[in-house]
Amino acid sequence: MDRSPTVAGGVTPVSPTSPVGARHEANGGHKRKRGSLTGADSSPASTGAHDDDPNEPEKKRQPGVKRACNECRQQKLRCDVVQDPFQSCSRCNRLKLECKIESNFKRIGKRSKHAEMEREIERLRRSIQRARAQGFSADGIDDDDQQLHSPIATSNYTHTRNPSLMGSDEAVSSLLHLKRGGSYSVPRITHELENVRLTEDAVNQLFAEFFAFYHPFIPFLNPQQTPDQYYQQHTLLFWAIIAVAARRYQPDPTLLTSLATPLTHLLWTTIGDVPTSYFVVKALCLLCTWPLPTSTTSSDPTHILCGVMMKTATMIGLHRPNHIQDFSRVSVELNREQLQDRISTWAVCNIVAQSIGTGYGQPASTLYDWTLAIKPNDEGLLSLSPELHARLQIERFCDKVSKEMYSNVSDPRGVAGDEHRAMLMRVYRRDFAELQVTVLSRQLSPVVTLHLRAANLHLRLAGFFDSNTTQGYMDDLMGLWRATTAFLDEALGDPRRRA
Secondary structure, eight states: OOOOOOOTTSSOOOOSSSHHHHHHHHHHTTOOOOOOOOOOOSSTOOOOHHTTTTTTTSSOOOOTTOOOOOHHHHHHHOOEETTEEOOHHHHHHTTTTTOOOOOOOOOHHHHHHHHHHHHHHHHHHHHHHHHHTTBBTTHHHHHHHHTTTHHHHOOOSSSOOOOOOOOHHHHHHHHHHGGGGTTOOOOBEEETTTTTEEEEHHHHHHHIIIIIIIGGGGGOSSSSHHHHHHHHOOOHHHHHHHHHHGGTTTOTTTHHHHHHHHHHHHHHHHTTTTOOOHHHHHHHHHHHHSSOOOSGGOOOOOHHHHHHHHHHHHHTTTTGGGGGGGGOSOOOOOOOOHHHHHHHHHHHHHHHHHOOOOOOOOOOOOOGGGGGGGTTOSSOOOOOOOHHHHHHHHHHHHHHHHHHOOOOSSSTTOOOOOOHHHHHHHHHHHHHHHHHHHHHHOOOOOOHHHHHHHHHHHHHHHGGSSSSSTHHHHHHHHHHHHHHHHHHHHHTTTTHHHH
């Protein structure tokens, strides 16, 4: 029996005309061999002479070789694509896929694809964290972040390789704006205090609420200034305004509670550094008027802060605005507007200190010196607005009542004797009547009228210290009842009772 020649190593070459090759052609000529020792092309029709042709720039397959498209090769499915002339396969047409044949295509296994997706998800998470650290925020970003845990839920798998993948910045931008329909107006965090972060819109809204609802009670700040200007003056003043406005902030009712601890840290840190700016005094005026929430009365530091406010004001010379140079180690020159601001702040310090002393039942740390002995709209350099001047008159009346009627050193309770108190009551009733005529004739805001009613109530409370045998006992109780109802009518805003 004749034998075919062999090559070195004992390997029998297979030709297209050999019986083995014939069987291969019969079983399916479209199948390819994995390789040969000669390094020829995978097509069975390839020949060594064709590969060695120097005039051929690249290898070409024989016309009879049939290849599947990329999509069918990825899924290991039969493909009926026609190469010449090119016609898409039925599967790609049915699924609306891009039918193409690429010589450099390689199948991507599920494991490698999932690993690549996991790496991309991790990159996106890090990019989102960097975006958040830079102050970017978007509604629904948490939902998008949760969806990143599922590679299948967030990726549309495409079998055709794309040489230019989406960058991480573009992916983060897509996530941030996904639920905004492509809008690129992302709210940016502009101010942050520990774990409290506020956007520009929230800050503007809080400042608008402060000047609309809280500023009329102590009108000494400038509504024309922007939030950034207040922040530049002092961070404590800025966050004090935010804390006051947060008391009735509907978009975030928990803002005041969240801000209490960080603002308390900032407050005591500022006090510990020995403040030399009168903007800190302004912040203390606000925080004493509207204290931060506390769990118990014994832990309320308002009375302590009130003393710090007054001592800081006198240390930096607010009570001597014309001689501010005596309280500074550097040269200071103030214009008319700055002088006016300082005298108004000093007046508010005394107003707040007296209100706290009266409300808490403690001696007020006020200082009614000659600087406050001015009238509204004076032609001089220093003057007070009618609102602040009226408030100052009311608080000075309360101070006089407290010192004369509740500071008797010979009584264990500190209350004046019955006869002395009856005499003082007649004097102070007359003084209050004059004060009431003066204040009401100016037609000021309801806030001033409310404090005027409170001053009358403070005076009439002395009736509780009378004994039932004291002359005029019933008259004092009736006067107390009328003062109480007048105050409640003013506070509740009943226009009929006001008239």
